[in-house]
Amino acid sequence: MPVGALHTLHRVMWGGCLFRVGSQSYRCSLSSYLRRYHGALSDDIKSLRAVLNPDISKIRNIGIMAHIDAGKTTTTERMLYYSGYTRALGDVDDGDTVTDFMAQERERGITIQSAAVTFDWKGHRINLIDTPGHVDFTLEVERALRVLDGAVAVFDASAGVEAQTLTVWRQAEKHHIPCVCFLNKMDKPAADLNFSIETIRLKLKANPVLLQIPIGSGKNFTGVVDLLTNQKLTWKLTSTRDDGRAFELRSLSQSEDPELLQAASEARTALIEQVADLDDEFAELLLTDFSDNFDGVPVNKLQEAVRRVTLARKGVPVLCGSSLKNKGVQPLLDAITAYLPAPNERLHDLVRWYKDDLCALAFKVLHDKQRGPLVFLRIYSGTLKPQTAVHNLNRNSTERMSRLLVPFADQHVEVPSMSAGNIALTVGLKQTVTGDTIVSSKASAAAAAHRDHNDSETGKKRREHADIVLSGVEVPDPVFFCTIEPPTMAKQADLENALNCLQREDPSLKVRVDPDSGQTILCGMGELHIEIIHDRIRREYGIETHLGPLQVAYRETILQEVSATDTLDRTIGDRRHVASVNLTVRPVDISSCEVAFSEELQVQILPEIKEAVENGVQSSYLQGPLLGYPVQGVSSLIHSVSVEPGTLPAMVSACVSRCMLKALRLAGGQVLEPVMALEVTLGEEHLSSVLGDLAQRRGTVRDIQSRHDNKVLLATVPLAEMMGYSTVLRTVTSGNASFSLELDAYEAMNPQDQGALLKRMSGVM
Numbered sequence: 001m002p003v004g005a006l007h008t009l010h011r012v013m014w015g016g017c018l019f020r021v022g023s024q025s026y027r028c029s030l031s032s033y034l035r036r037y038h039g040a041l042s043d044d045i046k047s048l049r050a051v052l053n054p055d056i057s058k059i060r061n062i063g064i065m066a067h068i069d070a071g072k073t074t075t076t077e078r079m080l081y082y083s084g085y086t087r088a089l090g091d092v093d094d095g096d097t098v099t100d101f102m103a104q105e106r107e108r109g110i111t112i113q114s115a116a117v118t119f120d121w122k123g124h125r126i127n128l129i130d131t132p133g134h135v136d137f138t139l140e141v142e143r144a145l146r147v148l149d150g151a152v153a154v155f156d157a158s159a160g161v162e163a164q165t166l167t168v169w170r171q172a173e174k175h176h177i178p179c180v181c182f183l184n185k186m187d188k189p190a191a192d193l194n195f196s197i198e199t200i201r202l203k204l205k206a207n208p209v210l211l212q213i214p215i216g217s218g219k220n221f222t223g224v225v226d227l228l229t230n231q232k233l234t235w236k237l238t239s240t241r242d243d244g245r246a247f248e249l250r251s252l253s254q255s256e257d258p259e260l261l262q263a264a265s266e267a268r269t270a271l272i273e274q275v276a277d278l279d280d281e282f283a284e285l286l287l288t289d290f291s292d293n294f295d296g297v298p299v300n301k302l303q304e305a306v307r308r309v310t311l312a313r314k315g316v317p318v319l320c321g322s323s324l325k326n327k328g329v330q331p332l333l334d335a336i337t338a339y340l341p342a343p344n345e346r347l348h349d350l351v352r353w354y355k356d357d358l359c360a361l362a363f364k365v366l367h368d369k370q371r372g373p374l375v376f377l378r379i380y381s382g383t384l385k386p387q388t389a390v391h392n393l394n395r396n397s398t399e400r401m402s403r404l405l406v407p408f409a410d411q412h413v414e415v416p417s418m419s420a421g422n423i424a425l426t427v428g429l430k431q432t433v434t435g436d437t438i439v440s441s442k443a444s445a446a447a448a449a450h451r452d453h454n455d456s457e458t459g460k461k462r463r464e465h466a467d468i469v470l471s472g473v474e475v476p477d478p479v480f481f482c483t484i485e486p487p488t489m490a491k492q493a494d495l496e497n498a499l500n501c502l503q504r505e506d507p508s509l510k511v512r513v514d515p516d517s518g519q520t521i522l523c524g525m526g527e528l529h530i531e532i533i534h535d536r537i538r539r540e541y542g543i544e545t546h547l548g549p550l551q552v553a554y555r556e557t558i559l560q561e562v563s564a565t566d567t568l569d570r571t572i573g574d575r576r577h578v579a580s581v582n583l584t585v586r587p588v589d590i591s592s593c594e595v596a597f598s599e600e601l602q603v604q605i606l607p608e609i610k611e612a613v614e615n616g617v618q619s620s621y622l623q624g625p626l627l628g629y630p631v632q633g634v635s636s637l638i639h640s641v642s643v644e645p646g647t648l649p650a651m652v653s654a655c656v657s658r659c660m661l662k663a664l665r666l667a668g669g670q671v672l673e674p675v676m677a678l679e680v681t682l683g684e685e686h687l688s689s690v691l692g693d694l695a696q697r698r699g700t701v702r703d704i705q706s707r708h709d710n711k712v713l714l715a716t717v718p719l720a721e722m723m724g725y726s727t728v729l730r731t732v733t734s735g736n737a738s739f740s741l742e743l744d745a746y747e748a749m750n751p752q753d754q755g756a757l758l759k760r761m762s763g764v765m
């Protein structure tokens, strides 16, 4: 270790080391420091100092998204390695990657939590979020996308666009995130560039802009031709241990590569024509100066045009490579810096109200045993400094941030400040939960609100005060639930604490207490989600819990319109409470649940009585009359409410709830069940047994497509029939199939199935 670079080094409380270089300190664990920075220590320390507050135009906040197993983690590992942050190449199959750092992730070889990783590439700072591919963790992806400026979509080039990519792509579209596509696994014999590009066009409805063509295929894939520069990049790996750091860069020549040159020149012409179609500025340049000689188009002009096309989301640059075989990752890093936007190129409307004051969004919370909650913040404006108080707008509370760190997977480097555009990790924010807006003080929020208000007055645009709060993450409703019990009552408090911590980290996990049995209920997004939570409680909190059987989160609705009247007359102590209500419930669209007042009542009703009535209706929606599941697809119209003087609002709510229950019972109950969209990829020889199994699960086949030698089966199946499906599929296909599952819709059960469910739930069957 070149000790000269380190002026001082001493141990600190949480097992890490404080490294001082000049006036600057960095903190990380000694072993990881030695492992990661060995060899290029002085350079890396310099670069760490240099990137503390990089120019905003040099920052790229990027997510990697893809279908499960497409190779996100492997690609991320290569990026870290080539940028000089890791000394050895991690391997998901050996369980030693940097980004999959949770114990379960290493064991299962999948990415569960999105880990933020910061590194530099050619003068740029890249904040990269590795997102999970499994559908149970869609919320993790959503949370990451919310704070990113650009994304890399990684595909398995032998499979093209797969189910989960579609979901994530739609999420990226929702947030208007420009993307670059990376066709990974080009070394596989079945890798097919044209097929993959076609699926991007057809399934994602995107406009692929091919920037490279592959050299060789399958085992003979050796590199790519860069169509912008007409140069070939070849990785002549001499042994399996070759890390691919070095590659050869040469211009194509007629004498050595006549066929490749021909193919590249055709692809380049197609690229130039395509970009000209998508970008007027480039089209004008082409028509004026290069109409008869596309070869003369300057590389930088073409690159600028591709960038504009990407940022406008009119097209997506497509690159190819093989992360596992260490080919093509460096050009992907170049593409990230060249085509994806800097934070200041993205429109974040509210940022202008804060001017140079701090405004940041908490997008992830992790619990660290020693340091307490670690909160990941995306800074939109202003500067964040450690040892300062910040104001949480959502909780209306002020708390003190003790440390500020740069997130480096499971290692964190302490920094003295961070400016707009960056992703920071803070220690000390104990009340902040995912989705909260953090500002410097109450006064700065008031000033922002004032600017917002003034702008609305002058700018005629009606704005809400809420515009100064960043919108959080939409949390989908959980579809599965089960009871969870501690080993002894003495551990109940520990379990509650563990569940509180886990919920702050993961808003898709819901915990409630059953009012009848007093049991704690876990509600999650899928079998795997609940299994992981169970596992984490055991490993991280040392509590062996018992889970009850997994149950499906049904819903209830009604079949017909019904009116009801009820009067509550109750004396409590010496006070008499009398309230009457008349209302109608009617079935509406399944996704809504409303309460409305007749026109006459709307004018007369006192605000506190109105609120009490609404509370009464809402509480009746929480537990339907059939099986006690939440009610949806019902509209309630309140015709009249009479309340005698002295009656408490809580009594009005109770009267309304009782009347609602009466009406809902009379309206004929209908159970709604979650129906999932299933996609199974399998060999043709297993198709009939998988179809037979699906028929027994009340599945409906929507389509069977061919993908090379495989079949892709698209179906919808009630979630209740999907318990343990992964095990059955593995057995039926001898492990040669993969599947993905996501909520399609809540659908009405047919009378026979509903009858059987009701009997089962009431213990008759």
Ligand SMILES: Nc1nc2c(ncn2[C@@H]2O[C@H](COP(=O)(O)OP(=O)(O)OP(=O)(O)O)[C@@H](O)[C@H]2O)c(=O)[nH]1
Pocket: 066, 067, 068, 069, 070, 071, 072, 073, 074, 075, 092, 093, 109, 110, 111, 112, 132, 133, 134, 184, 185, 186, 187, 188, 321, 322, 323, 324, 325
């Ligand atoms: N042949 C080939 N295999 C690859 C390549 N990249 C990754 N793999 C393999 O594909 C599998 C999945 O790779 P990961 O990097 O874990 O994929 P992921 O997308 O991060 O997976 P999740 O985190 O579970 O969503 C592993 O067995 C890798 O070794 C590649 O370029 N070529």
